[in-house]
Every structure is written in structure tokens, then in C-alpha cells.
Amino acid sequence: MAEIYLKKLAHSYLPNPQKPEDYALKEIDQVWEDGKAYALLGSSGCGKSTLLNIISGLLTPSQGQVLFDGQEVTQLPTEQRQIAQVFQFPVVYDTMTVYDNLAFPLRNRKQDEASIKTRVAEIADMLELTADLKKKARGLTADAKQKISLGRGLVRQDVAAILFDEPLTVIDPHLKWLLRMQLKALHQRLNRTMIYVTHDQTEALTFADQVVVMYDGYVVQIGTPQELFERPEHTFVGYFIGSPGMNVLPVSLEGATAYLNGQSLALTTRYISQPGDKLELGIRPEFTQLSPIPSAHSLTVTIKRIEDIGRHKIARADYQGREINIVIPEDQPVSVDYKYLTLDPRHIHLYANGWRLKQEASA
Amino acid sequence: MNATMAKSSSPKRSRLTRQGVVMTLYLVFLLLPIYWLLNMSLKTNEEILSTFSLWPQDLTFKNYITIFTDPSWYSGYINSITYVLMNTVISITVALPAAYAFSRYRFLGDKHLFFWLLTNRMAPPAVFALPFFQLYSSVGLFDTHIGVALAHCLFNVPLAVWILEGFMSGVPKEIDETAYIDGYSFGRFFTRIFMPLIASGIGVTAFFCFMFSWVELLLARTLTSVAAKPIAATMTRTVSASGMDWGVLAAAGILTIIPGALVIWFVRNYIAKGFALGRV
Amino acid sequence: MNKTWNNKAWWMVLPVVLLVAFSAVIPLMTVVNYSVQDTFGNNQFFWAGLQWFEEIVNSERFHDALGRQFLFSGIILLIEIPLGIFIAMNMPKKGWSISVCLVLMSLPLLIPWNVVGTIWQIFGRVDIGLLGAAANKLGIDYNYTRDIGDAWFTVIIMDVWHWTSLVALLCYAGLQSIPEAYYQAARIDGASKWAIFRYIQLPKMRGVLLIAVLLRFMDSFMIYTEPFVVTGGGPGNATTFLSIDLVKMAIGQFDLGPAAAFSLVYFLIILLLSWVFYTIMTNLDKQER
Numbered sequence: 001m002a003e004i005y006l007k008k009l010a011h012s013y014l015p016n017p018q019k020p021e022d023y024a025l026k027e028i029d030q031v032w033e034d035g036k037a038y039a040l041l042g043s044s045g046c047g048k049s050t051l052l053n054i055i056s057g058l059l060t061p062s063q064g065q066v067l068f069d070g071q072e073v074t075q076l077p078t079e080q081r082q083i084a085q086v087f088q089f090p091v092v093y094d095t096m097t098v099y100d101n102l103a104f105p106l107r108n109r110k111q112d113e114a115s116i117k118t119r120v121a122e123i124a125d126m127l128e129l130t131a132d133l134k135k136k137a138r139g140l141t142a143d144a145k146q147k148i149s150l151g152r153g154l155v156r157q158d159v160a161a162i163l164f165d166e167p168l169t170v171i172d173p174h175l176k177w178l179l180r181m182q183l184k185a186l187h188q189r190l191n192r193t194m195i196y197v198t199h200d201q202t203e204a205l206t207f208a209d210q211v212v213v214m215y216d217g218y219v220v221q222i223g224t225p226q227e228l229f230e231r232p233e234h235t236f237v238g239y240f241i242g243s244p245g246m247n248v249l250p251v252s253l254e255g256a257t258a259y260l261n262g263q264s265l266a267l268t269t270r271y272i273s274q275p276g277d278k279l280e281l282g283i284r285p286e287f288t289q290l291s292p293i294p295s296a297h298s299l300t301v302t303i304k305r306i307e308d309i310g311r312h313k314i315a316r317a318d319y320q321g322r323e324i325n326i327v328i329p330e331d332q333p334v335s336v337d338y339k340y341l342t343l344d345p346r347h348i349h350l351y352a353n354g355w356r357l358k359q360e361a362s363a
Numbered sequence: 364m365n366a367t368m369a370k371s372s373s374p375k376r377s378r379l380t381r382q383g384v385v386m387t388l389y390l391v392f393l394l395l396p397i398y399w400l401l402n403m404s405l406k407t408n409e410e411i412l413s414t415f416s417l418w419p420q421d422l423t424f425k426n427y428i429t430i431f432t433d434p435s436w437y438s439g440y441i442n443s444i445t446y447v448l449m450n451t452v453i454s455i456t457v458a459l460p461a462a463y464a465f466s467r468y469r470f471l472g473d474k475h476l477f478f479w480l481l482t483n484r485m486a487p488p489a490v491f492a493l494p495f496f497q498l499y500s501s502v503g504l505f506d507t508h509i510g511v512a513l514a515h516c517l518f519n520v521p522l523a524v525w526i527l528e529g530f531m532s533g534v535p536k537e538i539d540e541t542a543y544i545d546g547y548s549f550g551r552f553f554t555r556i557f558m559p560l561i562a563s564g565i566g567v568t569a570f571f572c573f574m575f576s577w578v579e580l581l582l583a584r585t586l587t588s589v590a591a592k593p594i595a596a597t598m599t600r601t602v603s604a605s606g607m608d609w610g611v612l613a614a615a616g617i618l619t620i621i622p623g624a625l626v627i628w629f630v631r632n633y634i635a636k637g638f639a640l641g642r643v
Numbered sequence: 644m645n646k647t648w649n650n651k652a653w654w655m656v657l658p659v660v661l662l663v664a665f666s667a668v669i670p671l672m673t674v675v676n677y678s679v680q681d682t683f684g685n686n687q688f689f690w691a692g693l694q695w696f697e698e699i700v701n702s703e704r705f706h707d708a709l710g711r712q713f714l715f716s717g718i719i720l721l722i723e724i725p726l727g728i729f730i731a732m733n734m735p736k737k738g739w740s741i742s743v744c745l746v747l748m749s750l751p752l753l754i755p756w757n758v759v760g761t762i763w764q765i766f767g768r769v770d771i772g773l774l775g776a777a778a779n780k781l782g783i784d785y786n787y788t789r790d791i792g793d794a795w796f797t798v799i800i801m802d803v804w805h806w807t808s809l810v811a812l813l814c815y816a817g818l819q820s821i822p823e824a825y826y827q828a829a830r831i832d833g834a835s836k837w838a839i840f841r842y843i844q845l846p847k848m849r850g851v852l853l854i855a856v857l858l859r860f861m862d863s864f865m866i867y868t869e870p871f872v873v874t875g876g877g878p879g880n881a882t883t884f885l886s887i888d889l890v891k892m893a894i895g896q897f898d899l900g901p902a903a904a905f906s907l908v909y910f911l912i913i914l915l916l917s918w919v920f921y922t923i924m925t926n927l928d929k930q931e932r
Contacts, residue, residue: 578753
């Protein structure tokens with residue numbers, strides 16, 4: 001059990017990094033709390049695997065330190081770090097039984113067989129593997145194999161953190177959510193620090209207490225799923241999280257009013273921006289509304305199509321050459337004549353060069 | 364990807380050098396006898412027999428010139444290459460459909476047939492040398508290239524079927540079925556879709572057929588006298604009245620290594636994958 | 644893979660069957676024919692029944708050759724298999740050195756077998772060979788044409804030189820197929836090098852090792868050309884393996900009947916042993932599942 005402090009950490013695969021683009025992982029300075037579940041979320045190449053490998057010790061960062069509970073581990077090899085890892089593809093020792101697989105880390109650490117036996121029984125019970133203990137690991141299904149790799153991490157009492165590197169990739173879709181629920185339940189029961197790398201927002205949002213969104217080597221936002229949804233700190237977070245993602249439209253700003261191609265929009269507060277900033281307005285499709293009647297700040301849009309996805313409908317609209325998505329609750333009427341769009345001012349965010357602008361009052 | 368890059372930068376020096384030492388020693392062990400042959404091929408017979416030196420004191424290409432000016436030497440080369448290529452083509456041509464049948468279908472006696480084929484790979488050439496001589500003489504195949512090529516099929520065809528079957532079993536059956544649904548005939552499917560998929564397997568098979576046909580001598584020598592005599596058999600001519608002509612023998616040895624070395628050079632990037640024979 | 648039952652597949656294997664039958668069945672019939680007949684020359688043959696078989700199976704000459712053959716095959720398997728695994732584990736995993744190693748290691752495999760013999764015949768000679776001369780300079784009394792031990796040593800080291808690379812390359816291919824994650828997981832589990840070898844590398848090499856053992860066993864059991872060139876079966880009969888003895892009998896002495904019976908017994912022994920090897924190893928494989 002440990003708190004993980006990533007102190008002024010950055011990594012470049014080049015020997016002599018100069019520009020920010022040279023870094024696969026831009027500098028971060030964060031404390032991840034003990035016992036929480038973190039998800040590293042981002043598309044491929046965003047640096048999430050780099051960060052995971054630095055934490056697991058497969059990679060030595062080019063700058064900064066990693067501290068587990070205040071103890072520096074930056075230079076320690078994986079095996080001395082007290083971490084466990086579940087990989088993308090199930091890694092089990094084929095020729096061993098499930099029992100031997102689970103006992104393997106403990107035997108390597110020279111524990112006595114009696115205590116190994118009780119511990120393995122306990123973990124097998126927790127993972128619902130008890131019935132399979134005597135079977136060879138090779139014949140099991142992918143999800144059972146993933147459980148074994150997780151189990152090899154869980155049997156060790158000294159584990160500071162359990163890392164998951166896209167562990168559900170090879171699991172059948174109908175088993176995915178089941179395994180995810182089991183993982184979540186295990187986390188709540190064990191209170192171990194868990195770090196879960198994924199590119200699937202649903203996995204991240206359902207599993208983690210804190211989601212770390214990464215983009216182009218930057219950690220763009222860390223927050224609860226709720227925070228990521230309501231207050232995306234970067235347009236990427238807006239796009240990436242939510243389905244469909246946040247609408248982002250170029251605007252200009254004047255006091256507490258935003259101008260969208262001449263159409264004025266009243267904002268709840270004033271924002272501070274620098275001249276020359278690329279300004280954008282972000283609003284989630286959930287906070288927009290279509291109406292057949294124009295109102296003071298409504299945008300006139302053309303509805304291109306309406307998709308009914310069950311829980312709600314999504315309207316794909318065109319506003320002066322830009323696509324805007326609108327979520328319409330199932331019980332509300334909608335047709336192509338509904339061409340006046342209002343944006344809820346409380347949920348409008350303004351972004352300068354991608355990053356969310358501070359409101360003047362709080363600045 | 365990232366992880367492998369990291370490993371190279373982490374401090375692992377002690378292991379690297381141990382690996383280096385082991386490999387260097389092994390490669391020296393492999394190359395030393397070949398070097399010695401090369402060394403001798405560049406010496407005169409007088410130097411070989413009179414002084415013991417690690418490299419030629421009196422460098423000469425006379426031995427090589429002897430070989431290249433004598434037609435029986437280079438015709439030996441052409442003979443060897445001819446029957447080796449014939450054998451490779453025949454082996455692969457007949458083995459392809461058979462391997463497909465073994466990898467896709469069950470049929471009457473398939474397992475026994477497969478084992479029977481493999482038993483021919485286990486047959487000692489010495490057992491067959493004499494009967495081959497008699498059989499091939501009676502049907503007019505003695506001292507022909509095709510005769511040697513056919514004789515080598517005895518062990519190369521079973522091997523080819525075995526290797527190709529391994530590669531073909533790695534191709535999912537769904538691909539065949541999809542192609543048939545899409546209206547491909549068997550022939551077109553096999554040549555257009557299936558063969559490209561197992562191209563590396565065919566390459567590996569060709570390599571092994573080449574190798575075993577090229578290195579085999581007992582049958583090749585038994586079945587030839589003049590017209591199709593392999594290069595390696597020509598080598599035995601170097602015993603003359605005045606004793607062994609060591610220099611020419613060594614030069615001939617070096618020359619027989621070259622075709623193999625060339626083949627290896629061309630396939631070097633596929634060796635590692637190829638040796639898995641699709642069966643890892 | 645579940646295969647469909649289709650007897651038409653026979654048409655696809657027919658060319659192979661015909662070709663191999665031509666090269667195998669007819670000569671084998673000839674051998675069988677000889678093995679049960681006796682001749683006094685002039686192409687006159689008499690029915691001899693199982694006389695030759697009884698003679699061969701009971702002859703000391705055959706027993707000795709068979710014993711030498713087993714000893715030889717056993718020794719080279721015991722050296723080449725572990726050495727091949729060891730070399731494979733020490734081969735570079737990336738960089739330009741892979742190509743260099745692969746090319747140089749494959750070299751002995753593509754040298755015609757009599758040239759392999761010639762190379763070692765020269766290399767081991769006391770007067771002009773590096774090995775022989777160096778050994779004698781170091782005060783080791785080494786002469787493969789006179790001393791039985793030295794002859795064996797030469798023939799064995801020649802086979803190791805010739806074939807260890809095949810085992811190593813097969814094992815290397817097996818090792819290459821292990822994903823990096825397995826090694827990472829093993830490090831995390833605190834596995835020792837031995838445990839990594841025993842539980843990750845060895846199981847992954849099982850398939851190719853089966854091939855390696857079978858190929859090496861079969862080929863060493865029918866070895867002829869290389870030792871024949873180096874020692875000619877001598878000194879005395881010390882390195883007369885089965886094939887060498889057979890050729891001596893069939894071509895040297897033209898004892899067709901006994902030679903044919905010898906051939907069949909020899910072939911049957913190889914078949915039996917290969918079958919036993921194959922069954923044991925595939926059964927082990929099934930047990931593991």
C-alpha cells in the first residue's frame with residue numbers, strides 16, 4: 001500500500017531532448033493517493049504506457065523522481081519495487097497449475113508452503129478460481145488467465161500498487177463488463193492503489209476514482225469522472241470523454257459576451273484572455289436545446305440527421321459549416337423544423353489555445 | 364516497443380559481455396576450420412607440406428586457376444545446381460497440394476500416410492544406394508540430373524509436406540471458406556490467396572530442400588558417373604599418383620561452400636522466423 | 644483445427660504418394676527381395692528364407708556397429724541439444740549482430756557433407772592441420788588415424804561443429820516467439836533466471852526441441868559421409884557406424900543378401916526409435932495440457 005509521488009517527472013526516448021516535442025512524457029508533478037484507483041486514459045501514443053513503465057520500473061525517466069510512500073524508487077528495477085502488473089495479453093505460466101501460478105511469486109520469495117497455501121486459497125476464493133486450482137493454466141479461457149495474472153499480484157502482501165495495462169483487450173465483450181465489475185469490487189474490498197491504463201473511456205470512467213487524461217505527452221486533467229464531464233480542462237478532454245464529445249466552436253470574446261460568427265451569446269461571467277489567443281467555446285451536447293421558436297441568443301442551425309440510440313436521440317446539426325451535436329431526451333419531440341439552438345450559459349466553457357480559461361471572479 | 368528501448372539503456376553490461384564472449388567463442392569455433400581450409404587453398408603444396416603457418420606466406424591463386432580451367436570442375440558445379448533446383452521445384456510442387464490436404468481434410472488413412480511419408484525422411488540413404496542404382500539404371504535415369512533430383516525427393520518431399528503442413532495449419536480455415544463463398548475456384552483461391560499467405564513457409568521449405576539436396580552426396584554419387592556428376596564428388600579426384608593435391612582439394616572445398624553461403628546471405632532476414640517452421 | 648472428412652483429398656496427396664512410392668517402395672521391395680535370397684553370382688538366386696536376418700541379428704559385427712551407433716547418437720544428442728539451447732539463449736536479440744550470427748551459424752549447415760569431412764580431415768591432421776598440430780605442440784598426443792579415442796573425439800566434435808547451429812537456430816526461433824511481457828511478469832514475480840528458463844523459455848521451446856531431437860537423432864543414426872571421409876571407419880572398426888558398415892558390406896564385399904537384411908533391420912530400428920521418441924514427446928505434451 002503506498003502513495004505514489006511523481007516528482008518533476010518527464011521522459012524522452014531521445015538521448016538529448018531539446019524541444020518539448022522531444023518528450024514522450026512532459027513534466028508532471030503529482031501525488032497519487034494511497035488506496036485509490038487511477039485510470040490513465042488517452043489515445044495510443046499519448047504517453048500513458050511510458051508513464052506506466054516508469055512507475056513499474058521498466059523505464060528510467062530522463063528527469064524527475066518516483067517516490068513510493070516517500071521512498072525514492074526511481075533507479076530500482078521492477079523486481080525491487082513491490083508492484084504487480086497485469087498485461088494486455090494474459091501472461092500465465094502455461095505448464096503450471098493455477099495453484100502453482102498463484103504460489104509462484106511467494107515461492108520465489110521463499111515463503112513457507114503452509115502460509116502460501118492459505119494465502120493462495122484466500123485469493124483464489126476472492127477471484128472465484130477455487131474450482132480451477134488443480135487445472136493447468138494453459139487450457140483456461142482468456143478471462144480466467146487474466147484473473148490468474150491479477151491473482152499473482154494480489155497474493156503478495158507487500159505490493160505497493162497494482163498496474164493494469166489495457167487488461168481487457170483480449171476478453172470477450174460480454175465478459176468485459178463482468179470482469180470490470182469484479183475488479184471494481186476487489187478494489188473496494190482491498191483498498192489497494194491501482195493504476196489502470198486504457199484508451200476506452202467507459203472502462204476508465206467505471207473503474208477509477210480518479211481519471212488521468214493524457215494527450216500528446218501532457219497530463220491534461222486529473223479528476224473524478226464527474227469533473228471530467230462537467231469541467232473539461234482541455235478541449236481534448238471534452239472531445240475524448242462523453243459520447244458524443246463536447247462541441248467546440250471558434251469564438252471571439254468581448255466582456256461577458258461571446259460572438260459566434262456575429263451571433264452574440266451571453267456568458268455567466270467575464271473571462272481573461274490574451275490578445276492573439278485562439279479562442280474556442282465548448283459546450284456538451286447534453287446542455288444544448290433545440291426549439292422551433294427563435295430566442296434571444298439562439299443559433300440558427302440546419303438539422304442533418306437525427307439518430308435514436310435508445311436512451312436518447314442525437315441530432316447532428318450544421319451551424320455555418322461546423323457540426324454541432326445535440327442530445328435530445330427521449331421524451332422530447334424533435335424534427336428538422338427545430339432549427340433554433342440554445343446553449344445553457346452555465347455549462348459553456350471558454351478555451352484559449354485548447355486550455356480552459358479561468359473565470360475573472362476566481363482569477 | 365517502449366519497454367525494449369528501455370531495457371537497452373538500463374545497466375545490463377555484465378550480461379551483455381557474457382553473451383558476447385559466448386557467441387564470439389562459438390563463432391570462432393565454427394569459423395576456424397573453414398578459415399584453415401581457406402588458408403590452405405591459398406598456399407602451394409610445397410608450403411602446405413613444408414612449413415606450418417597461420418596465413419599463406421607465399422600467396423597463390425594457382426589452385427583456383429587449376430579448377431577454373433578444367434571443364435570437369437565447373438561442369439560439376441552446373442550439375443549440382445541443376446539437380447538441386449530441379450529437386451526443389453519438384454518437391455514443392457507436389458508437396459503443396461498434399462500439405463493442404465493434410466492440413467484441411469481428414470481422409471481414409473491420412474494419419475498412417477503422414478507417418479509413412481515421414482518414415483522415408485528417416486530412411487538411411489545407405490540402405491537405398493544400391494537398389495536405387497539398379498532401379499535407375501533399368502529405367503534409364505542413371506547419370507541424369509532428373510534422376511538425382513528424383514532420388515533426393517525421397518527425403519525432401521516428406522520434409523516439404525511436413526514443413527508446409529505446419530505453416531498451412533497456422534492459416535485459419537475461415538479464409539478458405541470466405542474465398543469459396545466469394546466465388547473463387549479452388550485453383551484461383553490456392554494461387555491467388557492461399558500461396559501468398561504462406562509465402563514465407565514456401566520460402567523456408569525451398570531453403571530446406573535446397574540445403575538437404577545440396578549437401579547430400581551418397582546418393583548423388585551413386586547415381587551419376589560423368590554427365591551429372593556433382594561438384595562435391597569431383598573433389599575426390601584430387602588424389603593423384605604423386606599423393607594428395609591438398610591445395611586444390613582445399614580450393615575445391617572453399618568453392619563448394621560459396622553457393623550455400625550465397626543462399627544464406629539472401630535469406631538471412633527470414634532465417635530466424637523460418638526455423639520456427641510455423642510450429643512454435 | 645476441426646477438419647472435414649473428405650476422401651477426395653486423396654487426389655491432392657496422390658502425386659506425393661506416387662513420387663515417394665517410386666523412390667521408396669520399389670527400391671525397398673528390391674531390398675526385401677535380396678534379403679531373402681542367396682546368390683552364387685551369375686544372377687542366380689536361391690530362396691534363403693530368414694537366414695540372413697538371423698545371421699545379421701546374431702552377428703557380432705552388427706552388434707558392435709549398432710553399439711557404436713547408439714553411443715555416437717547418444718553423445719552428440721547430449722552435447723548438441725544443451726549446447727544449442729545455451730547458444731540460442733546467448734544470441735543477440737537486436738541490432739546488426741543478429742544477421743551476422745545467423746549467417747555465420749548457418750554456414751556449416753550448407754556445406755556438402757563430404758566437404759565437412761574434408762575440412763575436419765585436414766583440420767585434425769597432425770602434419771598440416773591446425774587442430775592436430777596445435778595439440779601436438781601443446782604436448783597432447785593426438786592422432787585420429789591411430790588412436791581410437793582421438794578418432795571418436797574428432798568425429799564427435801565434427802558433428803557438434805556441423806549440427807549444433809541447427810539446434811540453436813530452432814531454439815532461437817522458439818525464444819523469439821516469447822512476448823516481452825512474459826519476462827516483465829517474471830521479473831515482477833521475482834523469478835530467478837533458472838525459473839524463467841524452466842517455466843517460460845523451456846515450455847516455449849518444447850515444439851522446436853521435439854523437431855530438433857528427432858532430426859538430430861534420425862540424421863546422426865544414418866550418418867555416413869562425414870566420418871567416412873575423416874576416418875574411413877577406423878582405426879580398425881572403431882568408427883564404423885551402421886551406414887558405413889552397410890556400404891562396406893553391400894558395395895565393398897557385394898554380400899547382397901546379408902546387406903539387404905542389414906538394411907531392413909537398420910531401417911526398422913530407426914523407425915521404431917523415432918516412433919518411440921515421437922510418441923513419448925507428444926504424450927508429454929498432452930499431459931501438460
